[in-house]
Amino acid sequence: MSTAPHSFEAEEKRIKAVYAARRASVPRHLYSDLNPGHLTILQEIERRILGIFRSQNVPSLASLRILEIGCWQGFWIRKFIQWGAQPRNLEGVDLLSEEIARARELSPPSVKFHCGNAADLPNPGGSFDVVCQFTVFTSVLDEQLRARMAQEMLRVLKPGGFILWYDFFLNNPRNPNVRGIKKREVVRLFPGCLCHLSRTTLAPPLARHVGPVSSLLYEMLSGLKILDSHYVGFIQKRAVGAC
Numbered sequence: 001m002s003t004a005p006h007s008f009e010a011e012e013k014r015i016k017a018v019y020a021a022r023r024a025s026v027p028r029h030l031y032s033d034l035n036p037g038h039l040t041i042l043q044e045i046e047r048r049i050l051g052i053f054r055s056q057n058v059p060s061l062a063s064l065r066i067l068e069i070g071c072w073q074g075f076w077i078r079k080f081i082q083w084g085a086q087p088r089n090l091e092g093v094d095l096l097s098e099e100i101a102r103a104r105e106l107s108p109p110s111v112k113f114h115c116g117n118a119a120d121l122p123n124p125g126g127s128f129d130v131v132c133q134f135t136v137f138t139s140v141l142d143e144q145l146r147a148r149m150a151q152e153m154l155r156v157l158k159p160g161g162f163i164l165w166y167d168f169f170l171n172n173p174r175n176p177n178v179r180g181i182k183k184r185e186v187v188r189l190f191p192g193c194l195c196h197l198s199r200t201t202l203a204p205p206l207a208r209h210v211g212p213v214s215s216l217l218y219e220m221l222s223g224l225k226i227l228d229s230h231y232v233g234f235i236q237k238r239a240v241g242a243c
Contacts, residue, residue, distance in 0.1 A: 007144065008117060008119060008142065008144075008145050008148070010142075011140065011141065011142040011145050012095060012117060014141070014177075015095060015139060015140070016095065016096065018139070018177045019096060030208075035208070036211045036212035037204075037207050037208030037209065037210070037211030037212055038208065038211070039211065040207060040210075040211035040215050040218045041201055041202070041204065041207050041211070043215075044200060044201060044218075044219070044222060045166060045200070045201065045232065046079065048200055048232045049164060049166075049232070050083065052164065052232075052233070052234050053083075056162065056234070060084055061080060061083050061084040061085040062084050062085065062086055063086075063089070064085060064089060064129040064130055065089045065090075065091075065127065065128045065129050065130075066080055066085060066089060066090050066091070066128060066129065066130045066131075066132065067090075067091045067092070067093070067121075067123070067127070067128045067130070067131045067132070067156060068090075068091075068092045068093070068131075068132045068133070068134070069092075069093050069094075069118035069121075069131065069132075069133050069136055069149065069153065070093070070094055070095075070118065070133055070134070070135075070136030070139075071092030071093060071094050071099075071100075071103060071113070072094055072096075072099050072103070073099050073102045073103045073106060074092055074102075074103030074104075074106055074107045074111070074113070076132065076134055077090050077092050077103070077107060077111060078106065078107055081107075081108065081111075087107070087108035087109075087110040087111045088110040088111075090111045090112070091111070091112040091113070091114070091123070091128075092111065092112075092113045092114070093113070093114040093115075093116055093118055093121065094113075094114075094115065095115070095116065095117055095118075096115075097115045100113050100114070100115040117145075118136070118149045118152060118153070119145055119148040119149050119152055120152065121152045121153075121155070121156055123156045124156070125155050125156060126156070126157070126158045126159065127156045127158070128156055128157055128158060128161060129157075129158055129161045130157075130161060130162060130163070130164060131153045131156060131157050131161070131163050131164070132163065132164035132165075132166075133153070133163070133164070133165060133166070133167070134166045134167070135166065135167050135168065135230075136149075136167070137149070137167050137181055137189075138167050138168045138178045138179055138180060138181055139177070139178055141177070141179055146189065147189060150189035150190055153190075154190060154193070154237060157237050158237070159237055159238065159239045160236070160237065160238075160239035161236070161237055162234040162235060162236040162237065163190070163193075163234060163235040163236075163237075164234055165186065165197065165231060165232065165233050165234065165235055166200075166230060166231070166232045167180075167181055167230060167231060168180045168181065168229055168230055168231075169181060169182055169183070169199075169229070169230065169231050170203075170229045181231075183195070183197050183231065186231070186235070190235045192238060193235045193236055193237055193238065194235070194236040194238070195233070195235050195236075196233045196234055196235075196236075197231040197232070197233035198231065198232060198233055199225045199228040199230070199231060200222065200228055200230050200231070200232040201222065201228055201229055201230040201232075202218055202221050202222040202227055202228060202229070203227055203228070203229040204229065206221070206227060207222075
């Protein structure tokens, strides 16, 4: 893989430093499936993602080629495998070498993982049926890098394929290292595409209190949308010749 453009080096260093500090300071149990609040959030995301596949008339994930940018330790890639995707059809890329190493340890050997910047993907154009990102763009503060990542995602996506999107639309006043992305920015990042985004996920600080008490209460509050903090949805690349 070629190196990312020099203009992105400062942002790469910032991101690596932020996640190194985060790894040392954030309690592991906060993002564990054994944490009822976190598990409730994950279960909602899973339902919404599977609903997107159904809405796209996908009867099976077995034949789909799927790429995840910012794959971290491969959590969602392994979810795709649970849902029927073939490991040999899955790829992940992440900027952090230690997370890629862990992803390789935890995942089937036929899954391909790359360490590098998603602004410079190693794949030919039109390689994937689905490209996905989960809370990656909000960790990138450089607008030019965000735009380049979006361009690369579209480049490697087949015409008629779609991007799975899950990310914050709100800023976190206690975390200056992330910046929420509104729907209008998503539309601007992926010009000419069909964007279908909806609110989801009860704001995590609230969800971590509500989830352990009652999953039904979580669903009711999240269903109101006014207390949600994320968008989930898909961004479809128009097929060649489509109006």
